[in-house]
Amino acid sequence: MRTRERTTGLICVLVLAVAGAIPATETEESPYELVEVSPTVVMALHNNGSNLSCVALDEGLVFFDTGLSTRTASRFRREMEARFESPAMALVLTHAHLDHLLGMAAFDDVPVHAAVSGRTRWEHFVAIEWDERTIAAYASVFPSLPEEIPSARLRLPTDWYDDELVLGAGDGQLTVQRTGGHSVDSSSVVVGAERVVIAGDLVQARRRPYFGEPDTDFSAWIDTLQHWEELEVSAVCPGHGPVIELAELGEMRLWFEETAAAATRLKSEGVSMEEMASHPDLPDGYWPDEDTVPRWWIYCIKRLYDAS
Numbered sequence: 647m648r649t650r651e652r653t654t655g656l657i658c659v660l661v662l663a664v665a666g667a668i669p670a671t672e673t674e675e676s677p678y679e680l681v682e683v684s685p686t687v688v689m690a691l692h693n694n695g696s697n698l699s700c701v702a703l704d705e706g707l708v709f710f711d712t713g714l715s716t717r718t719a720s721r722f723r724r725e726m727e728a729r730f731e732s733p734a735m736a737l738v739l740t741h742a743h744l745d746h747l748l749g750m751a752a753f754d755d756v757p758v759h760a761a762v763s764g765r766t767r768w769e770h771f772v773a774i775e776w777d778e779r780t781i782a783a784y785a786s787v788f789p790s791l792p793e794e795i796p797s798a799r800l801r802l803p804t805d806w807y808d809d810e811l812v813l814g815a816g817d818g819q820l821t822v823q824r825t826g827g828h829s830v831d832s833s834s835v836v837v838g839a840e841r842v843v844i845a846g847d848l849v850q851a852r853r854r855p856y857f858g859e860p861d862t863d864f865s866a867w868i869d870t871l872q873h874w875e876e877l878e879v880s881a882v883c884p885g886h887g888p889v890i891e892l893a894e895l896g897e898m899r900l901w902f903e904e905t906a907a908a909a910t911r912l913k914s915e916g917v918s919m920e921e922m923a924s925h926p927d928l929p930d931g932y933w934p935d936e937d938t939v940p941r942w943w944i945y946c947i948k949r950l951y952d953a954s
Contacts, residue, residue, distance in 0.1 A: 758805065901929055
């Protein structure tokens with residue numbers, strides 16, 4: 647098969663966009679760890695692509711993100727339908743990055759919702775012809791991708807929303823909101839009285855966050871984190887990493903605020919982008935210590951510098 651001329655460029659963008667994901671090879675015995683976040687919310691903590699989440703409504707189950715694997719997404723769906731004795735009613739993709747949507751074939755029979763602001767990325771992904779060269783390029787980031795491609799069926803979402811999507815009815819309804827931040831289409835939801843947030847990549851917990859997208863908006867990102875703090879949410883289901891509570895969310899928001907402020911000051915003082923990457927005035931991270939700085943971090947610094 648022949649790839650489109652833009653494929654190589656798109657791969658470069660995607661490698662940067664998903665560079666924060668932890669490459670891993672899943673097994674059928676243990677593809678994820680189930681986390682019971684609340685009576686109606688279960689998250690699949692997953693190291694191969696994004697986490698997956700499920701919210702049980704009276705009308706049925708709403709799933710958020712699918713990771714990289716149709717097999718894994720299908721298994722999670724079956725387990726949740728058995729657990730709650732209720733059928734899947736919808737899939738919501740929190741943003742158009744491949745590590746959150748490649749397993750969407752597990753939901754071919756239900757409406758698939760996504761923010762229309764991400765449509766350009768969606769159209770790029772759907773147009774990719776998965777020849778050996780393209781698969782190899784993506785496999786350099788996601789080693790399991792070659793074995794997942796045969797069952798992957800990328801398609802455009804069936805339903806687009808602008809800034810808000812309402813699912814369900816009555817007191818139990820969900821309101822998904824597009825805030826932007828990590829990417830222009832970044833969307834999330836606060837689950838009713840339980841005050842559980844399904845955050846997508848607006849929260850990348852206990853790990854160095856990726857914010858190197860051209861459409862990353864630091865102000866929108868910080869505002870969203872602060873809004874959740876003001877709601878005194880009980881738990882946050884991140885796009886990557888374990889479920890966190892309010893205190894960690896506050897540490898994350900403070901780091902983004904202080905980092906953005908430091909970058910603005912350093913740039914005004916004539917510090918170059920390359921110098922900023924290792925400048926001691928940048929705040930220490932909220933994530934665990936690392937042996938090495940990831941190669942993609944410079945792209946995050948560039949976006950920070952450009953936005954300052």
